[in-house]
Amino acid sequence: MMQARGELPNWVDAGLIPLINLAVALIASGLVVLVIGENPFEAMWIMIQGSLGSLKGWGYMLYYATNFVFTGLAVAVAFHAGLFNIGGEGQAYMAGVGAAAVGLGLDFLPWPILLPLAILAAMAMGAFWAWIPGVLQAKRGSHIVITTIMFNFIAASLVGYLINYWFRPVGKMAVESREITGAYILSAREVAREFFGVRIASSPLNFSVFLALIAAWAVWYLLWRTKLGYEIRALGANPAAAVYAGIRPDRIIIIAMTISGGLAGLMAVNEILGVQHRLLLGYVGGAGFVGIAVALMGRSHPIGILLAAMLFGLLYQGGSELSFARPEINRDMVVVIQGLVILFMGALEYAFRPALSALFYSVGREGNQ
C-alpha cells in the first residue's frame, strides 16, 4: 500500500524531466559559448536555423537522426533484457563490411534484389558482432560491457585491415573501397530525379529514414506484442522471476544481443549504402555512442528514441552550421555542447528527480487539503 517515495506520474517522468534536463544542458552550453565571447542566443538561433530553416537542413537533420534511431534502438533492445550493449559502434562498423561485400560482390544483380541482400548482410554482420559477446556473457559470464567495448576496438582494427587489403582497389590512394553503384537509388535526390524528374536540394537524406521508422515500429511490436518480447522484458526487469517462469536467461541474452547488433548494423545501410556509396575508414563516427544517450533520453521506448534521435540530429546538423558561421565556435566547441547535452540527458538523467519529486508532493498535498 505504501507508495514508493520516488514515484512520479508518467508525464513528469517521460516528459518534464527530459525537458528540464535539456533546458539545463542548453543553459550550461550557453555559458560555455558566453565564455568564448559569443552570443549564446545567436548561436542557438544559428543551430536551429541551420537544421530546421531549410529543406537541406531538414535533410541533414533527418539523415543524422536515422543513424541515431538505429543505434538507439540497438541499445534499447539490449537494455530491456538488462544488458548494456555499448558495442553499437563496432557492430555498425562491421555491418559496413557486410553491406559493401554484397553491394560490390553481387553488383551484377538488379537493385531490387541487390539492396535487400545488402541490407540483410549489414544486419547479419552487426548481429554477428553482438552475438559473440552475447554468447560469452550467457555461457561464460564475461561482462557484456567489457566485451562489447573490446569488440569496438577489434572491429576498428579489423575493418581497417579489410578495407586496406581487401576492398581498396589497386592503385587507389584513399583507404576506401570502390563505389557501390547499385545503391545510388536509395538517395532521396536520385529518386526525385529518376522517377519524378525534379531536382531537390542536395542532402544525404535517403530511403533509410523509412527503414528507421519501420525498425522503430518493429522493436515496439517485438517488445510489447510478442512472447519473445515479454521474455526479454521479464529477464531485464527481474531475472529471478524470469527463471521462475521458465525463461532461459542464456537463450534470451544471446537473442537480445543478436537483435541489438542487427539494429546497430542497419546504421551501415544509411551511411554506406545510402550516403557514402563506398566503405571507408571510421564512418561510424561516434553514432554508436550517441545511441546510448538517445536510448537513455528516449526511456528505451521507440517513440522516445525517435524524438531523441531528432534532437541529436538537430544538434549535429545545427552544430556543424554553427562552426561554419562562427569560426570562434569551432568543431571542438560543438562537440563540447553535444557532450553537455549527453551529460545532462544521460549521465545525470535523474539529477533533478528528488527535488522535483519533493516539489510535486508538497504541491500535491496542499491540493488535497
Next chain:
Amino acid sequence: MTPAIELIRIDKRFGSVHANKDVSLAIAPGSIHGIIGENGAGKSTLMSILFGFYHADSGEIRVKGKPVRIKSPSDAIALGIGMVHQHFMLVEPFTVLENVVIGAEGGTLIGPALSRARAELTRLAKDYELEVDPDAIVGELPVGLQQRVEILKALFKGAETLILDEPTGVLTPDEADHLFRILRTLKDQGKTVILITHKLREIMAITDRVSVMRRGELVATRETKATTVEELAELMVGRHVLLRVEKGPSKPGETVLEVKNLTWKDRKGIPRVDNVSFTLRKGEILGIAGVSGNGQSELLDVIAGIARPASGQVIFEGKDIGILGDPRHVRAEGLAHVPEDRQHRGLIGSFDAAESAILGWHHLDSLGKGYRLDRDKVIARAKVEMEEFDVRPPDPLLKSSKFSGGNQQKLIIAREIKSNPDLLIVGQPTRGVDIGAIEYIHKRIIQLRDEGKAVLLVSVELDEIRSLSDRILVMFAGRVMGERGPGADERELGLLMAGVSKDAA
C-alpha cells in the same frame, strides 16, 4: 510516571498515502509494549519516525518528557533508542566484537575500542543472558545468535529503549523462547522494549501493554492481561475474523508425486537437500515445516524444475520431472508453483498486473497464436482472475508493485490455481499478508484439495502448517527429521525443527 517515549499527534503522508494519521502513543518505562497491525497499517513507518529514518509531517516526540528532534538514526541512538531490524544490519565477515563497535570506534586506532567493547560484552552477557563468543565470525553464526549480536550492538551504544521489528520471523520456537527470556530480563533491569509483530500469540505471551494499528491509525491500546486474541484480531482487521481454518477430513486418492532419495548440492558442494523421500497423494495437503533456511526452499526449486537435482528422482504422475530441470516443461505436466518470495520471483514489479498474471504461462496458445502475445487476451484473462480472487483494486493495468502484499499474493495464487494444476506447490503463502487475505488464501488452498488436487505446502509459520496440512514433514539441515499428523504437539514439532529426533535415521 513520565513515559520513556511519547509520540504526540504524529502525522505522515507519502504522496496520496496517509501512513500515520494523528498517532499518539505513550510507552511506560520498564515495560514491554507491543505494536500490532496488518501489513501496511503504519507500524513500521511509526517506528522509522521514532528512529529517525523518516520525519513526521507534524507531531512531537518526547523522550523522558523532553521534546526532542530526531533527524537521523544517530540522533536516536544518542537519545538511548536502539533498533533491531527485521533484516539484520551486520557485516558478515567481521567478528562479533568488530560488529559491536561499528559506529562507536572513537578514534583512529581500533585497539582501545575493541578492548573496551570486550569488557562491556562480558558484562552484558552476564546481566542479560546474552552469551556470544566475541571472536566468532558473524556470518558463521546461526540466525538466533546473529539477532543477539544486534541486541548487543544496541545495548553497547547505551540503548535504554529497544525497538524490535518482527524479531521472531527467523527463529525456531526454542530460539524465540530464549529471546523472550532476554526481553524479560531487559525489562527487569529497567529497559523499555517496543515489540512490533503481527503474531498475536507473541503479544499475549510477552507484552505488558499492546497498541493496535489499522490503516495508519492507532485504534486501541490495551493492557495485555485485559484483552483476548479474538479482540485484538478484530481490532486489527476491523471486523470479526475466523482464526481457525475450517476443513473437513481429507480423502486421499492415488499418488501424484513421489520424491525418491532427492539430493541437491549448492556451489560449494554442500547438500542443501539431503536424501529426501516422500509421497503425496491426490486430495491431500502435505506440509513441510522447518526453520527458514533448512532446505525447504531448495526442495521446492528442485520440484518446480528451477534447480536440477544432484541425485534422486522427482516422479510426477509417473514421469521423472527432475531430469527435465525446466520449469516450463514441469508446468506443462500440470504443476503450478506459488514461489516463496513473491516480490523477488512471483511477479515483476514494473510490469502491469495483467502481465504479471501470465508469468510462467505466457507461452500458452490461449494468449496469442505462435510468437504473438495478444494484449487484449492478456488483459481479459487478468480481469477474470482478479475478479474471482477479489484482488483489489481490480485494475489489470495498475503496476504490480502498487498492490499491497496480500493482493499481490492473491494475484499469484489466482494465476497458479487458474492454470488448473494436478499439483500445487506453495511456499510461504501468507508471509507478509494481512489477516483478511490469509483467511481467503487458506480457503482457496483447502478448496483445491477438496477438488481432489494435491498440495505441497512449505511454511515457516508452524500455526499455518498445523491448521492446513493433512500430514506434516519436518525438515532440518536438508533432511527430513520425521513425519507427524496435524495434531502433533508443538513442542514435539519444535524439537524436530531444531534437529532433535528420536526417530531420525
